[in-house]
Amino acid sequence: MSDAVLDSAVHHQTFTAIGQSMPRVEDYRLLTGTAKYLDDIEVPHALHATFVRSPYAHARIFRIQTDQAMAVPGVVAVVTGQDLARWTQPARMAPPIEGLFPMEMTTLPIDKVRFDGDPVACVVAADRYTAEDAAELVMVEYEVLPAVTDMFAAAEEGTPLVDETLSSNLVSHQTYAKGNVAGRFAEADVIVEATFSQHRQTHVPMETRGCVAVWDDGRQHLTFYIGTQVPHPMRTTLAARMGLKETQVNVISPDIGGAFGQKIALYREELTVAALARELHRPIRWREDRMENLRAASHAREDFVKTRAAVTKDGRILALHADLFSDFGAYSFFPANYMIRVVAMLLPGPYKIQDYSYEVKVALTNKCPAGPMRAPMAIASWVTEGTIDAVARKLKLDPVEVRRINMLKQDDLPYLTATTELYEDITPRETLDRAVHSFDYHVRRKEQERLRVQGKYRGIGICSVIESTTYGSEFYRKAGISGTGHEAAWVRIEPTGVVNASAGIMGSGQGYETVMTQAVADGLGCNPHDVAIHLGNTLLAPYGMGSRGSRGAVAGVGTTFLAAQQARIKVLAIAAHLLKLRSSKDLQLTDGQVVLETDGQWRPTGLNLRDIAQTAYLNPLALPDGMEPGIEAHVAYDPPAMTYSNSTHICEVEVHLDTGVISVGPYLVVEDAGTMLNPQLVEGQLLGATALGIGGVLFEHVVYDENGQNLTASLMDYLLPTAVETPEIQMIHMGTPNHRTPAGIKGMSEGGVMGAIGAVCNAVSDALSPLGIVVEQQPLSPSYIKSLVKKASKTAR
């Protein structure tokens, strides 16, 4: 792609399709039950796999007896870690990061199991019912070992090792300092400390994990159907672990019933199924049940942060120090410092804090492995904004004032943070002011006072969010993590003038097909009806990094926009040639029609996209000298090191002291995600993310007992928010374009989670402030709230 294309994309200002709330092109199939999710793909003669899982959190495997299971009619194979070790390569996680220890895992455990739900054997049978019956008959003899379930204890000397190749459960440990933190603390009038403890949660996509592996023995080729956010990286990893070339594997992702970060890694069950298909020469499918999903897919968010702020008596923050601790579970599907490091990086938030230091530790425990979940850095905004509120409480200042005193203003931008992140085109002060104003903050404060006299505990919470959205290659290089941030797309105009396009991203509900359609329509200048988007098939889509973080918009759709613009250049060059013009500079393609500017007016030329396509494919001799037939553009684009969106969440809660129940609302989000590709979809993402954040704060909780037994492996125990508990959310958009990205797109879809956690927790602390209560841990369950109230009333007495 030429610089000129990027330049024109960045400065492209007039959009027809982008910015419209175009209804989604995906919806028809989803609404009528004709969409194809993984389990809807019919594969003739496929066998069904099911897994035997450890009932213990930590145990040595002595012997696995499979004969009884094998004797069940319909059972084709029962295999264990030993078998898989012959057929597959182990996974090694060893990025060259200081303080991070390398880890390795086999495809299924061989010597010991490390968490309740760890898969120890796989049964393959004619149908799922039979496979599950037989799995019950697989006899595993264990020697139970003491379970490590608490991350702080895990890191102590003498604790049993989760991974015996390491010398400690402390798998990652780093420190960082910028500026003169000690000096600033010495100058401070007050030092304010705060702690934040976030509980373990899990993604719960409504569609659980699953896959279908079809091995073609004649071609020595694997077709692997799997709902994955990252089809190409999945193919690379799968091929490597099976000892195949990437040419021997095709990954096809059908419609995905939600992912939220849980469908990125190649899981051990999936690799087992692929290897078995090759060994047994039979197609094999697997779909986990909900219990397995809650117990053994991937967990997230179990983080602890303690902050110390050096503050002047008028509320100015001079310096900040943070101690971070994270529970990583039993295995490494991602670098152990990967998620918590981003939290540390973001903690200064939208505030001018140049003197900042942190220490971050990550421990292994006998619990389900951790992975990124929609906003892996979710705790960050709560920590930052909770610290600000702690400052306000200590100095008896209004929390809004403390924010204003410290917050970055337009004059401060571009701004290089203490963690060397570059903030540009963000509007934290504007979203804060707008939120405070639109929420009638001061009126509500008075009302709050009045209600308190009547014994009603209402609180207002504010959370300003700086959301890291798109990670460019430069970010990964800086972080020392392998991987890149570029994305690729192609746009092909077919002989009839209709347009096919693809990119490496894969959607799981975001509406990529719709926004990519809009981007192609605007980038090329055609009618959206004539565009079709094809995602998720690695033989069809260009190699891209897939969907993670909030990169879909900038990386995925942005690259597609660039490819469409590239195609337009060729279309117009052909048009100019056919019209016998010297150059195409006065030509434009609008709604599929070639128009010519004369005397400041756009006039039809009589040519349309179909005419140009017909020439390009069917009459190549009429093309300009030396031009290739056909019209196809293939573009790769690497976004800036990082793009940022920002927002302010503000909400009110009422805490019912007698029951401990919290009701949330009204709730307002003022957000700035730059150019909105499709405002209705932006709102949809924001609503979903905010609800997920609120659910996490109030209800969701993965609970382990002291032996490492998972107590929340059904949806009756792991509580998701329903339509009744989820409040109505109001939204205001600012729309400040990013000046470096195609069309000014910034990306969004995780910030809602971050903002909700901070806003709800801060509001509850505010509501309970007359009792001297500050919430320091989530979830804010009725029993936790009641225990705080009880303790407070005891102290008061």
Place this chain on the structure above:
Amino acid sequence: MNEVPVTLWVNGQTYAVRVSPRKLLSDVIREDIGLTGTHVGCEHGVCGACTVWVDDRPTRSCLMFAIQAEGHAVTTIEALAQHGQLNVLQQALHEEHGLQCGFCTPGIVMTMEAYLHEHPNPTVDDIRDALSGNLCRCTGYQNIVAGVQKAARVFAQNSSGATSAAGNESTHLSEGGREYV
């Protein structure tokens, strides 16, 4: 396990299948009859994704054996759109962006379609209550509620309450020739 012959009446058609007596209705609809629009999200009766109608009553097909459905009329999501055209509720959910990944959607459509037949004039709180047995992880429910409200308005306008034909409030999304409002 021994298979038994079962005759099911689904979406107005008869299906004679041989299934094991313990096979769930959801699995038989999906695997033996081949209608995969009914989704399975939990298999323990909590998520509502598997909701179908048994004799016009919303029923969780993961909590029923297929043999129990013999002699009853089963209706699934596939029966709602007619001639490639969404019905009023489906159309309203489409317009209000009441779905993202769509996995919960068939269950929600089956639940709320039946609800609207019996409660033509619901308040927002009523709708939220009725929806509370269906889990959606993507949308935060707000746009689903808006879609159901819109459908209720269209029903009221068409006052006859017939839901099989689409309302005339706006352009329709149909198979093949897509229309953008």
